[in-house]
Amino acid sequence: MLEGELxxxxxxxxxxxxxxxxxxxxxxxxxxxxxxxxxxxKLGDKNLAYFHICALARRKANTISKLVTEEEKDLFKTNGEADSCKVLEGIDRIITQEDNKFLLDPFQKKRSR
Structure with missing residues (x-):
């Protein structure tokens, strides 16, 4: 059949x-x-089950159940000896002597600078 004969x-x-x-x-x-x-x-999604098992194992491994402090480390305690000069060595002084005197003076109701 030709196209023209439709x-x-x-x-x-x-x-x-x-x-x-x-x-x-x-x-x-x-x-x-x-x-x-x-x-x-019938068979389920085996990959999904595998990844859920992996995620559960990872969660259990990464869980912090308790914090234990060791007596010899004492990370958050001080022995009472501190040298404040060493702590302040890295801080640049930007307060002038005049500003420091003003800050240390007792509070007065009206004061001109």
């Missing part, structure tokens, strides 16, 4: 064939979707 009967057959083909494709897709769902329900 009539109503041949167009009708082409449309019916396309509709039948689309229905068969839909049936095939539905079959494979049902098959995949059936396999998933």
């Amino acid at each position: 009539n109503d009967d041949s167009l009708s057959k082409i449309i019916d064939t396309k509709i039948h083909l689309n229905l068969e494709i839909d049936k095939d897709e539905m079959y494979w979707e049902q098959r995949a769902r059936q396999n998933w329900l």
Whole structure:
């Protein structure tokens, strides 16, 4: 049949064939979707279960259940000896003697600078 010879009967057959083909494709897709769902329900998602197990093990390993202090380290205690000069060595002095005297003077209600 040539392109120019298309009539109503041949167009009708082409449309019916396309509709039948689309229905068969839909049936095939539905079959494979049902098959995949059936396999998933039967076997589960093995990768998901594996990763959940790994995450649970990692969470358990990274959990801090308690803090233990060791007596010989005493990280947060002082022996009472501190040299404030050493602490202040790295800090530049930017307050002048005059400002320091003003700051150390007793508070007065009205004072001019």
